[in-house]
Amino acid sequence: MIVVGVDAHKKTHTLVAVDPLGRRLDQLTIAATPTGHQQACEWIGKFGQVLVAVEDCRHLTRRFEVDLLNARHSVVRVHTRLMAGARRSARERGKSDPIDAEAVARVALREPDLPKACLDGPSRDTKLIVDHRRLLVRQRTAAANKLRWFLHEIDPELPVPSRGLRRLCVFDTLEATLTGRPGVVVEIALDMIAECRRLTLRINALESRLRRLVRELAPALLEVPGCGVIGAAAILGETAGAARFKSKDAFAHFNGTAPIPVWSSNKVRVRLNRGGNRTINNALHMVAVTQVRGSGEGAAYYAKQIAAGKTVKEALRLLKRRISDRVFRALLADETARSRHDQPAEGSVELAA
Template sequence: MVVIGIDPHKSSHTAVAVDQAGRKLACKTVRSDNDGLLRLRAWAARFGTELTWAVEDGRGVAGRLVRTLIGTGATVKWVPPKLMAACRTSARTRGKSDPIDALAVARAALREPDLPTAHLDQQALDLRLLTDRRENLVNRRTASINQLRWHLHDLDPALDQNHHDLTRPRALATLTSAITALDPGVRRDLTLDLLTEITTLGEQITQLEHQLTERVRPLAPKLLSITGVGAITAAKIIGETAGITRFRSPAAYAMHTGTAPIPVWSSNKPHYRLNRGGNRQLNTCIHRIAITQLAHHPPARHYRDTWTTNHPHATTKAALRALKRHLTNTIYQALKADLT
């Protein structure tokens, strides 16, 4: 078996082929356009048909490459950047370059044979694109609101103090009327421009949320039935998971989400620490669900209290991590049930 590791970039892709022992067989760099992908496939054909493609998980730059490879029937595995970096630092070759990174990607895939396999899921991709767009608009609106508050404080501090939530259309309309009544000036005009921008962004965000809700409801009724999971959170989970069938078990999914505990102990005193790896977008969703359930869902509080009783020396954060691990199992089962 031959593994081809790829270090993807915006304008080019570098591939390195290794054998089962991790020995480098060949290296190839191609452009990321259609001709480059054809040359890459022709180059890989020399190594036979039993090929596994390992691609560094680069958000945005590797999607087209992976879709093309899967479309030809290839087996593709995503390699997290942390795994690639660990393999690169443990190698005898010093330095950093595209061929070195591609070699590290291939060796990481050999070391971790249980990495999830990529597959085409257009619905999950559409949801991820929509949620990414919404998050981008929310960030832009937040930045505009921050600028607006500085202008309001300079114009009249009372204007800022009397409008705490500047995402509501009614508050924005009231504030626009108050600013329009002020004496003309550059700061006043800039403030009105920001108010118009915030209003437009809010309308776009609301429209995206309606689209996400319409798409998610028929796809994930079981997932939406979990306390703390709304349409936006469900869309984020589905989009970032990109197919629950990629994961062989709840434990594998927990490792992907970064909720699986990391053992850090010796002798006879088991101890676990925070897992800082995994998909942090999914981890954030599960964290929000856990916080919501602790506030509004008695079974979650009971689970935390029971776990704390059984682990008297554990911290409050450790109990929260245990709840997140439990919720990961629940989400995994819900996603599996929604497939039927």
């Protein structure tokens, strides 16, 4: 099969077609516009059935991927770290858009299990909401930290509960206390209270929306002990479909809970994987900490590892890997249930409007 590699940029995309032996057949540079995408689809169509390999930078290629998928082309994503070896092994030295596109195509020939691109669905909506909520939380935290200094300057004995600058009742109390006091500091503090209130209302609305989405999309994931709505939403959005992973081990490697082998000869050794998707890794860590504090299966497994001589960090990492496998099974179960629900019942007949 002919493979077309794509090197994407903000204004242009460069495409290079290679044969099964990795020899360059043709190349094309298009504008990163709908008209250019249409031109690329027509150019790719002259090769018949092809595999399109796109450098994995979705902020640049997402619209192009959608147009390629709508044109019935198979699209895979190539991580940028895989291209370095392909460029070094090429006959043509240097770096250019055609060289990079050819490297992308050669990686696709060499690697059989690259992640496949698919049309956006509810999982991306969940990811966008989670990312937007995280940004608003950071803005509220920055505003609340600055507000605390102003409140301390106005009245050092003013009672502000710990983590209280996220509760509407606390905002009401502070506004009632400060209203009518003179000074620029008080004026700024009231403005910042209003800003924290606005951010809190928006964050609460997003959390309610995520709760509805997760309960509909991933009920089995919510049944994992210690997995709350925000953690489940982060896992669901970042995973973008558990079926694209060939096994639970591949999913663990993706989220960074699988250790990295660093051994030779007869002694097997591994080290901590500091890579992988850190958002999912952080969510799994919070699930593990919650389970350890409880009295369920996770706490028993953690205590068993401690009794076997593991350190606290080692036992927690082993528990995270165990939770990763459980989460993977739950995601697959949810996706299977959704696919069955979306399929029409056997023997059903659609009535014309």
